Amino acid sequence: MLNIMESLIIPSGQNTPSIDFNAQTGKLEITGISIPEDVTGFYQTVFNWLMQYIQNPAPNTELHIHLNYFNSASAKAILDIMNYLEALLDRNANVMVFWHYLDIDEDMFSTGKEFQSLVKIPFQFVQHVSE
């Protein structure tokens, strides 16, 4: 029996990114900045959703990280998200991380590189031209 899962949509806050995780299309987007006071509290909802999702994933899962800035605690949360999705690889499901960064933001690019080195999921770096 096919369990239809609801999407996770959290609008962005002053210190929190917008979350748009679509269970049907498999497109998971994190956009904005992530500097919440209580990082664990904020990302727990996301982790809970992911735990469900990986039971019943879409055929193709894309994680789009489109963050301007995140603090070190958030970095760990993002890494945890990737770790959850890593489990899909063992089931021969398609997973890909799209790491978006501004052409001038080498910090974000190198951070992406670091993330790439930490997980087995293939990365695709998407450079955006600054205005």
Add this chain to the structure above:
Amino acid sequence: MQLRKFINFTYHRKARQMKNNRGHILLVATTLLFLLHAVFAQTSNEITELETMCARYEQEGNRIELAKTQSKIGFLYRDKGNYRLAIDWFKKAIATNEKLGNTNAIKVLSTNIGYLQSELNNYDEAIESFRQSLKINEQLNKKTDIVQDLINIALAQQGKQNYAESNNTLNRALGIAQELNNLNALKTIYGMLAENYEKLGKQDKAREYFDMAASLRSHIQKEEIKRYEDQTKKAEAEVYASQAEKKKLSEELTRVYTEKELTLRLLEQEKELRDLREKEFQAKERLQKAHQQTTNIILASLIFIIILITLFLFVIFKQLRRIKHANALLSESHRQIAEQKQEIEKQHAIVSQQKKKLTDSILYAQRIQNAVLPPQYVFEKIFPQHFILFKPRDIVSGDFYWISSKDNIAVIAVADCTGHGVPGAFMSMLGIAFLNEIVSKMTINRHIVTFHASEILNELRNYVIQSLHQTGRPSEAKDGMDIALCIIDFENNTMQFAGAHNPAYLIRKGELQIIEADRMPIGIYKTENKLFTNREVKLEFDDQIYLFSDGYYDQIGGPKQAKMMSINFRNFLLEISHLPMSEQQKLLEEYYENWKGNNDQIDDVLVIGLKYTQHILPSETSEFQWENKTILIAEDVDINYFLLVEALKKTKAIIVRAINGKEAVELSKKQHFDLILMDIRMPEMDGIEATREIRKFNPTIPIVAQTAFGDENDIQRIVAAGCNAHISKPINLKTFLSIIKKYINA
């Protein structure tokens, strides 16, 4: 019956008392007796009745009634003139009364028997009866009655013509009567005495008593007249009073009459007035009727207007009420708002108080953190040209800096702990403590080979993982820190660098070089087994080294509300790199504040700039090299001792301390010293005495005394005690070293 008895009794007494007018009295008495006899002829029947009653009472044993009845019969017989029977009944009554113990009755009855016996000329029996009464009165001490009994006895004695005896009796009565001042009795006694003396032929005595009796009689009469007059006066007064009352009443009556008359007159006047008014009213009425029609019209219009106004007012009133109601609602909601406001203020007060408490406690924590961070002068000594831009986001910081130097080497670190504020500060305290331990261990053990920047980071990572009990489980906290650490070797002009995430910048002649950091933190990580990379850079004078956390260039702001990014930071550093370090700090701060604008500070900010300049190398002080020399410092005050140690630090001399003169003497007995620095004022044993003692067994050892402000007296005593030289505190380093040099190499 009672009345009759009284009259009889009175009659008898009167008859006896009026002895000198006996004839006349007897006539009267006889007349009276006759009358009485006529009136009470029917008493015989009564007596018979009473006698029957007596028999019955006797039978019944009712002695009280028997005695009363017997007396009654006696008196009835007496009244009838049958004295003998009367006496018999009186005697019977006495007998009954004796049984009852009724002495008063006995007394009266005896006296009556006495009178009757006197009437019958049985004077002896009379006297005996009177004596019976006298006996009772004497027992009761009834003086007036005693006098009467004595008079009665004296009368009977007179009847017997025994005048002398009668006089005796009268004299006895006279004494008591005088005592009682009983004038009537006295008068009788005097009269009888006069009578007796007359019979006895003693005319003088008789006249004397007669006069006395006469004067007493007139006195009594006067008294009576006076009493009568008083009664008359009293009666007159009463009459007068009643007359006054009558007058008053008549006056009252007159007044009432007058009032009545006045009222009547007033009523008349009122009537007239009423009539007048009636006429006036009628006139007015006629006038009114004339105006009535006009008034009616005016009134009708007026009522109409009033109704209009009332309606208008009613509408207004309604409106007002509606407004008032609305206002009430409004004020109610105002009140509620005020209440809520008050509640909010209260909550706010509580929150503020809690915040204050918390803030106070964090402010205190800040003091501790500031105390742990290296003081300015430590940097100053090693890098005369430097700056530290430190802006914690909160009161306490998760960023920290650290410096340590030994010989020609300085170790500097800038770290950024996970988080900021209090959790960050906790981590930073750990970091500082670990760095102190790691670096001091390495330097003390002189592990020169392993004394690498990367090695310090590897060690630090081990410390953090172990102390936080990190095991790598996904659920646990992955706290740790990013760090940039360099070791600067002033002798070899080199810099070692190792970084956990945080790189270092080196600007040389307007060019910026990034000294890369490893992409891993201090703490548990996927790559925790990977060692940190040690990078070495050759340094030139005027090279500028920058160590920093990411807080500066991660700040959001600027024209596009964007992250500053490291590239902008580097560009700005290059722009200002030609300026003095202090100026660079100022501009960096300005640039940051401008970028931030009204945005919140995102993270702790820490940027350290160091200019590599020519270090004062120990070779410069080579003339003061006493590597193999041992100096004894006798100094009780810690701060002075540390100052001396600091001054001698670069000479590499071995220093031994004695905390007083005595210890200095003992140490110098046991051990060889090349020189002794002797403080003068010390407890236990002062410097002068200690010098004398040392000189006793060691005349050659150089002893340099230290004096405060070169006290002349001290100097003389110092020289006398055997000191080679003296130096004045506060010491001048060059002079101090020169003096030591002069004696230590000798």
